[in-house]
Amino acid sequence: xxxxxxxxxxxxxxxxxxxxMASRHRIHWAEAIPWIVAIAVFxxxxxxxxxxxxxxxLILFALSLDLIxxxxxxxxxxxxxxxxxxxxxxxxxxxxxxxxxIFGLAAxxxxxxxxxxxxxxxxxxxxxxxxxxxxxxxxxxxxxxxxDFDEITGGFDGINFTNSKIFGLVxxxxxxxxxxxxxxxxxxxxxxxxxxxxxxxxxxxxxxxxRENSTRMAAIGTPVHLRQVTAxxxxxxxxxxxxxxxxxxxxxxxxxVYSFQMSGDLLIMLILGGTGRLYGAFxxxxxxxxxxSTTELVLGTDHPYWQFAIGIVLILTVLFARRGxxxxxxxxxxxxxxxxx
Amino acid sequence: xxxxxxxxRDLNKxxxxxxxxxxxxxxxxxxxxxxxxxxxxxxxxxxxxxxxxALRPSSGRIVLAGRDITAMPAHRRxxxxxxxxxxxxxxxxxxxxIDNLYLAVSERMGFATRLFRPAGRNRAVLDEVxxxxxxxxxxxxxxTILNQLPYGRQRLVEIAIALALDPKVLLLDEPAAGVPSTxxxxxxxxxxxxxxxxAVLIIEHDMDVVFRFAERITVLVRGxxxxxxxxxxxxxxxxxxxxxxxxxxxx
Numbered sequence: 001x002x003x004x005x006x007x008x009x010x011x012x013x014x015x016x017x018x019x020x021m022a023s024r025h026r027i028h029w030a031e032a033i034p035w036i037v038a039i040a041v042f043x044x045x046x047x048x049x050x051x052x053x054x055x056x057x058l059i060l061f062a063l064s065l066d067l068i069x070x071x072x073x074x075x076x077x078x079x080x081x082x083x084x085x086x087x088x089x090x091x092x093x094x095x096x097x098x099x100x101x102i103f104g105l106a107a108x109x110x111x112x113x114x115x116x117x118x119x120x121x122x123x124x125x126x127x128x129x130x131x132x133x134x135x136x137x138x139x140x141x142x143x144x145x146x147x148d149f150d151e152i153t154g155g156f157d158g159i160n161f162t163n164s165k166i167f168g169l170v171x172x173x174x175x176x177x178x179x180x181x182x183x184x185x186x187x188x189x190x191x192x193x194x195x196x197x198x199x200x201x202x203x204x205x206x207x208x209x210x211r212e213n214s215t216r217m218a219a220i221g222t223p224v225h226l227r228q229v230t231a232x233x234x235x236x237x238x239x240x241x242x243x244x245x246x247x248x249x250x251x252x253x254x255x256x257v258y259s260f261q262m263s264g265d266l267l268i269m270l271i272l273g274g275t276g277r278l279y280g281a282f283x284x285x286x287x288x289x290x291x292x293s294t295t296e297l298v299l300g301t302d303h304p305y306w307q308f309a310i311g312i313v314l315i316l317t318v319l320f321a322r323r324g325x326x327x328x329x330x331x332x333x334x335x336x337x338x339x340x341x
Numbered sequence: 342x343x344x345x346x347x348x349x350r351d352l353n354k355x356x357x358x359x360x361x362x363x364x365x366x367x368x369x370x371x372x373x374x375x376x377x378x379x380x381x382x383x384x385x386x387x388x389x390x391x392x393x394x395a396l397r398p399s400s401g402r403i404v405l406a407g408r409d410i411t412a413m414p415a416h417r418r419x420x421x422x423x424x425x426x427x428x429x430x431x432x433x434x435x436x437x438x439i440d441n442l443y444l445a446v447s448e449r450m451g452f453a454t455r456l457f458r459p460a461g462r463n464r465a466v467l468d469e470v471x472x473x474x475x476x477x478x479x480x481x482x483x484x485t486i487l488n489q490l491p492y493g494r495q496r497l498v499e500i501a502i503a504l505a506l507d508p509k510v511l512l513l514d515e516p517a518a519g520v521p522s523t524x525x526x527x528x529x530x531x532x533x534x535x536x537x538x539x540a541v542l543i544i545e546h547d548m549d550v551v552f553r554f555a556e557r558i559t560v561l562v563r564g565x566x567x568x569x570x571x572x573x574x575x576x577x578x579x580x581x582x583x584x585x586x587x588x589x590x591x592x
Contacts, residue, residue: 016475017439017466017484025459202460206453209444212433219393219431220445220506221419222453230454 025200032188034282038185049177054290056184057245060191062270062281063236067195069267071204071278072231073211074124077263078135079239081142082112082121084258086240088146088153094161101163101172105244112240113233120232124225136260143258158254164299172248180249187245190240197276199236207231209275266334268310271318283325287313344407345541346371347392347423352401354384354391354564361387363397363565369510373540376555378548378575380584384564385544386428389512391572393425394418407555408510409552414452422509426499428518438479441498442470442489469505477501477531493524498585500531511535513543517550526549529553552576 002082043053068074086108093104094148123134153159165171168182173179183204198204206227209217214224237246247253265288273284292306292315321328346412347369354362361384368529369375390396392403395466396416403411410418422433446469447453447460461467474480477497496516503511517528535541545551550557551572558575560567568578575581 002406014439014471014480014483017437018471021437021439021443022461022467022483024461062537121533198456199457200459200461200468201457202447202452202455203465205440205444205447205460208436209433212435213431216427216431216433217444217448219419219425219427220502221416222416222448223416227454 010050015103015275017185020302030335031279034279035189037330042049042181042185046176049181051289051293053177053181053184053249054246056181056188057242057249057288058244058269058285059265060188061239061242062266062285063192063195064199064235065203065266065270066205066275066278066281066323067198067235067238068157068231069270070280071199072207072228073212073214074228074232075132075267076135077132077267078137078139078260079235079266080243080258080260081135081139081241082116082239082245082267083262084139084142084255085115086243087257089240090244091159091161091247092152094283094290095159099164101166101183101248101278104163104248105241108240108244109237110240113237113241114334117229120236124228124232136263139260139263143255143260146255147259153255154253156255158252160252162251172251174249175249177249179210184245187241191241192278195238197242199251199278208276268314270324272314272324277324277326280326282326283329288326343371345369345578346406347472347542348375348404349392350404351403351415352388352391352403353399354396355399357473359450361564362391363563365561365566367559369381369542369558371540372538373542374554374556375541376543376551377546378545378551378558378562379567382563383561385561386514388561389425389514389542389544392512393423404497404561419506421571422507422508423512424503424506424508424518425512426434426496426503426514428514429494430495432487432495432498434501435486437484438490438498439470439474439483442505445469445502446470446473449506465498473501473505476504476525476534491524493520495526496520497531497582500528504535511539511541513541513545514545515546516546517545519535570584579591 008076027229038304041048058150061079065076065079089111090104091109091333093099093107098104098196103334115223119138123138129313144264147155163172166179170179172183200235205224209222210227243257269288270281271284272288273282288310291309295309319323323330345368349365349367352362352365352367355359365388367388371462377388379385387396391398394413398411402409405418405423406419408421413421429511433444443460443466446466447463448520450466452463467474477500479494480499481492482490487498490498494551500513500516511534516532517525520528524555529550532543543551544553557570558572559569560575560581562584564578567584568575568581570578
């Protein structure tokens with residue numbers, strides 16, 4: 001049923017398939033939805049801007065993870081290594097006389113990319129469970145370092161800092177989150193456009209090839225390890241930017257930015273939303289954070305209840321929706337379209 | 342005599358005490374149609390793995406068109422013109438036929454690291470993909486995801502990917518393995534119509550395929566070359582009869 005083509009001819013099928021491939025990067029109208037929602041939230045739910053700002057930044061963080069987990073097939077439980085490095089670089093620059101926020105983001109990206117290069121070169125020689133544990137170990141190690149060198153990092157209490165105005169015009173606002181929200185939204189948009197472009201470029205197709213079959217990729221002449229390291233660096237850089245944003249809008253950094261818990265949560269968000277499909281990161285983070293805050297409202301702020309709720313949702317996702325909520329949604333729309341014909 | 346397309350000199354491979362390749366001096370002529378036969382465990386696939394760089398030899402040398410490639414990593418040998426197919430399909434099962442071919446063509450043409458221009462805008466790659474589809478007659482399946490494709494047609498994708506790399510030397514590891522006999526002719530046709538300037542080395546169990554295809558045959562037994570010659574010479578060789586063809590006749 002799916003192999004039938006309107007033209008019916010053999011070369012017609014090839015031409016149609018190639019045409020479909022050639023137009024895959026085009027923008028679909030539905031892709032405007034998240035941005036419209038984001039702007040609507042800004043105006044209609046001003047009381048939730050703090051939560052919404054965190055969601056925007058976490059989406060950027062989750063997108064960076066999707067690039068390696070969903071597209072390249074590198075599963076990591078230690079992505080906060082880059083998030084935290086970006087956060088500390090930005091904070092320490094601000095407390096040492098370089099308070100420009102945009103420069104802070106750029107420096108965070110570079111520092112995180114360097115860390116990704118150094119750790120990735122070694123780690124990405126391993127696979128599967130070994131890799132998973134090693135990514136975790138790097139994060140735990142950095143967390144310990146940040147704790148030990150508390151005269152620099154402020155340790156558990158952290159350090160407070162202030163950034164200068166964005167482009168010398170607007171101050172980051174930590175009370176009403178007006179400028180902070182828009183700043184985070186702008187950065188997410190830029191980050192998203194970069195990732196979307198990369199995914200649709202030959203480079204992104206190549207990453208998918210590594211995910212699907214790395215033996216075959218080597219056999220068509222791809223230096224797989226090197227390419228994995230570059231993807232890890234790009235992903236790390238974006239995670240570093242997310243970490244920098246996270247602390248810039250709060251004006252404070254603590255060792256929590258290196259927490260292993262956050263790495264795990266991020267992976268859960270991504271699996272929940274759906275890996276390897278860009279908008280899975282949006283959906284997963286939003287559902288996770290809303291679930292988190294509503295279970296707190298309903299069941300009280302006791303930690304275990306919240307963990308219990310997300311645990312059940314995750315089990316249901318893995319059992320019944322392997323491709324995440326977005327995959328479920330895709331199946332649903334496909335069925336609707338099939339039924340209307 | 343012209344320079345061989347690919348040759349090995351005193352090639353050895355040991356796994357501990359197990360000798361899987363023993364002083365193999367093998368030469369593949371340019372544009373050759375050459376088959377390697379031998380009983381199970383003769384080291385045929387190991388030899389392919391040594392030639393492509395998937396395995397490192399314990400000693401000896403591998404020379405591609407006069408250039409020593411013994412120490413060259415596998416992915417760089419591909420760029421020097423060695424392509425292979427796998428005995429067991431090694432493909433991108435979750436992607437469509439054209440996506441499978443796209444990846445190989447994009448890598449060969451040097452576009453795979455481009456970050457910003459959409460993949461679908463690259464006409465040169467798409468045209469080449471379309472040409473390859475025609476070569477292996479897979480146009481009707483162009484948009485089909487591989488795990489929906491019959492095994493025989495998946496084998497054709499293996500061959501098409503190898504051709505997409507524009508090889509000088511093509512190593513076919515049992516191209517018809519696992520294909521039902523009703524479909525095997527599409528594989529044999531594809532193998533028959535390979536461009537004449539490519540040197541082809543085929544590993545195959547099916548003697549009909551071997552004798553139909555090969556102009557030269559090497560017999561490998563327990564890692565070493567037992568005999569080499571034209572199909573007629575091999576068919577007449579008593580030692581080969583005893584150790585291999587005879588067994589196949591009984592089996």
